Amino acid sequence: MNLIGFENYLWLGSALFCIGLLGVLVRRNVIILLMCIELMLNASNLLLVVFAKMFGNMNGHIFVFFSMLVAAAEVSVGLALIVLIYRKFRTIDSSFLDKLKG
Amino acid sequence: MILAKILILSPIIGFLINLIGGKKLGKVSGIIGTAAVFISFICALLMYRKVVSTGAYDVPLFTWMHISTIHIGFNLWVDELSTWMMLIITGIGTLIHIYSIGYMSHDKGIGRFFAYLNLFIFSMLMLVLGGNFIMLFIGWEGVGLCSYLLIGFWFKNVDYGHAARKAFIMNRIGDLGLLLGIFLCIQTFGTINFNEINSIAAEDLALKASGQLGLFQPYIYTAITLCLFIGAMGKSAQLPLYTWLPDAMAGPTPVSALIHAATMVTAGIYLVVRNAALFELAPFTLDFILVIGMATSILGALIGLFQNDIKKVLAYSTVSQLGLMFVALGVGAYTSAMFHLTTHAFFKALLFLGAGSVIHAMSGEQNILSMGGLKNKIKLTHLTFAIGTLAIIGAPLMSGFFSKDEILEKLYNHSLIIWGFALASAAITIIYMVRVYTLTFSGKFRGTKEQEDHLHESPSSMTLPLIILAILSIFGGVLNLPHLIGGGSSQKMGLWLSKINSLKAIPAHVSHLSHSMEIMLMLIATVLVVILGSLSYFKYNKQTDAELNQPRLGFSLWGEHKFYVDELYHNLFVKPLEALADFFFYYIEHCFIQPITFGSSRIAYSVGQLLRIIQNGNIEYYLVYLSIGAVLVLSLSMFVF
Structure with missing residues (x-):
């Protein structure tokens, strides 16, 4: 099991999280944004599992199952919203979605 | 009890309805306003009957304040004096309300107008019914407020707004005096209840009459009464605070009749009579009142002689007549002053309403030089105005004759010089009133063609009050006939009023003039009226347009400019104040306060911009x-803590 050190898992999770965050910050396409958010979520899931393994605590595993379940629901709602946004505004570029700007 | 409550509440309900209803009510507001006052009048009549049969009574409504030993109750004191004032206020008030229905029918603000009028009646009733000084003060301020609101009724005209402000400020000066007087009363007597104060004063009077030292030093009474009289000066337009009253003619004419001739301006007289026992203890104040009243009476009459605005003449005439009433108060003839107050309310209300009818007929023209010859055009107004004129100049057997004669008689009894001055004032009154009458109604028409075509008699809602007031002006004298006609018991009003607490305390002046002297005085007055009246009638009747319009010179120019009193006040008080205000504005405000306030706001603004x-x-x-932020927090927690 210790073929690959815990440290590498931590680097991988952090890298995934940062990639996701960068994607959220720089991209304009709402679908890409959603994908990046998912990436961040999964990065944190991965880290949760790794930490759970590291400290021998099962709570982290349970947590990840819940979070994946919720993520599935969240994606379906998010995609539905994107479809509606596209129908309404004929675009999914987030920089044009500024109707609420004061 | 219930009567007094209805009497007080009826006008305030009318006020509220008219205030809330506003423009939606339209012409109905006049009927509501009139009905409210008429109900009060009925109550006043019933209360009068009750006072006749059972005497004065107190109506305690609730305790208002209770501060250590001073108890201030919200109670109405119904006695002979307050009943008398009530009858005048609601009676003449009703007539003037009826008149206003016609007079204000074309005005958009008719609801507002009647709301103010009802509020005025309420305040005035509070003033005369209040059983203590604080209650009186509520009414006192209330009538001041209504006066302000009604003078500035046509507030879109800047001059009218200024006139309203002037009246308010002048009254405030007097009010300060009244307030100080009230404070002094609390300080000295520990009470503000009229009856308690009067009983203390009565006790003191009795002590001093029997040669003892008395309860309080004379200077205390002098201070209190002087302060009270300053209040009366402001409200009753005496020198030097009289200048607001002529300017108050900016208001609608019914207001001039109701507030600035018949009721509110007599509040000062009422105040003095209500506390007559106090004034009796301060001989200096009485002399002061005498001098001020006499000076006001003569000055007012002189200015009235040279004015060309029909309402202005009547306003100065009011100032002059009020002065005469104060002269009567100054010699201790309290009931005579009240008698003249009553008849004056009749004929001055009549004259003002008549003037309003003339102005109505002349499409808003107020200058008597542009009138003339209205005798045959508006017959009813002419007839009633003539009766009013005869009453005010004291033509024999009219109401004014008896009331003025009674005052003159008392003055003659007091001092010949005072009598002479009062007679001079009466003589000038005859001249200017006949002048106004003649220039308005006699001769030929001097106005424009359109005005002549438009001439019309006023509607019946306006002429009916004129007729009633004319009848009252003729027969008002019956209330208090002199001893000569019918003997002592005929002075019903004098006897009736002398029952009130403040006058009961004063030992009656028994020295009456002999009958031959009385007849002499009456004859002098009659001869004066006949000679001066006819002289000035013929003088002004014959004057041509050129003579009327030629510029005035010398003394009469001074008179036309009201002896420059307004200008004097302007230079003496208004200009220094304005200079002070300018100083504060340009130096203090601009150099100190504005940099601080504007500076801080500018800083906030630029930070916000960033x-x-x-x-x-x-x-x-x-x-x-x-x-x-998240990275910062994380790195902080990792590297710092």
Whole structure:
């Protein structure tokens, strides 16, 4: 099991999280944004599992199952919203979605 | 009890209805307003009957304040004097309300007008019914407020607004005196209840009459009464605070009749009579009142002689007549002053309403030089105005004759010089009133062609009050006939009023003039009226247009400019105040306060300008800030703590 050190898992999770965050910050396409958010979520899931393994605590595993379940629901709602946004505004570029700007 | 409550509440309910209803009520507001006052009048009549049969009574409504030993109750004191004032206020008030229905029918603000009138009646009733000084003060301020509101009724005219402000400020000066007087009363007597104060004063009077030292030093009474009289000066337009009353003619004419001739301005007289026992203890104040009253009476009459605005003449005439009433108070002839107050309310209300009818007929013209010859055009107004004129100049057997004669008689009894001055004032009154009458109604028409075509008699709602007031002006004298006609018991009003607490305390002056002297005085007055009246009638009747319009010179020019009193006040008080205000505005405000306040606001503004760049409404930027913040917090927690 210790073929690959815990440290590498931590680097991988952090890298995934940062990639996701960068994607959220720089991209304009709402679908890409959603994908990046998912990436961040999964990065944190991965880290949760790794930490759970590291400290021998099962709570982290349970947590990840819940979070994946919720993520599935969240994606379906998010995609539905994107479809509606596209129908309404004929675009999914987030920089044009500024109707609420004061 | 219930009567007094209805009497007080009826006008205030009318006020509220008219205030809330406003423009929606339209012409109905006049009927509501009139009905409210008429109900009060009925109550006043019933209360009069009750006072006749059972005497004065107290109506305690509730305790208002209770501060250590001073008890201030909200109670109405119904006695002979307050009943008398009530009858005048509501009676003449009703007539003037009826008149206003016709007079104000074309005005958009008719609801507001009747609301103010009802509020005025309420305040005035509070003033005369209040059983203590604080209650009186509520009414006192209330009538001042209504006067302000009604003078400035046509507030879109800047001059009218200024006139309203002037009246309010002048009254405030007097009110300060009244307030100080009230404070002094609390300080000295520990009570503000009229009856308690009067009983203390009565006790003191009795002690001093029997040669003892008395309860309080004379200077205390002098101070209190002087302060009270300053209040009366402001409200009753005496020198030097009289200048607001002529300017108050900016209001609608019914207001001039109701507030600035018949009721509110007599509040000062009422105040003095209500506390007559106090004034009797301060001989200096009485002399002061005498001098002020006499000076006001003569000055008012002189200015009235040279005015060309029909309402202005009547206003100065009011000032002059009020002065005469104060002269009567000054010699201790309290009931005579009240008698003249009553008849004056009749004929001055009549004259003002008549003037209003003339102005109505002349399409708003107020200058008597542009009138003339209205005798045959508006017959009813002419007839009633003539009766009013005869009453005010004291033509024999009219109401004014008896009331003025009674005052003159008392003055003659007091001092020959005072009598002479009062007679001079009466003589000038005859001249200017006949002048107004002649220039308005006699001769030929001097107005424009359109005005002549438009001439019409006023509607019956306006002429009916004129007729009633004319009848009262003729027969008002019956209330208090002199001893000569019918003997002592005929002075019903004098006897009736002398029952009140403050006058009961004063030992009656028994020295009556002999009958031959009385007849002499009456004859002198009659001869004066006949000679001066006919002289000035013929003088002004014959004057040509050129003579009327030629510029005035010398003394009469001074008179036309009201002896420059307004200008004097303007230079003496208004200008220094304005200079002070300018100083504060240009130096203190601009150099100190504005840099501080504007500076701080400018700093806040520029900081805001900088910060709003960050908040641009794009979610991406917010996310960037969020991540930067998260990184910062994380690194802080990792490296610092």
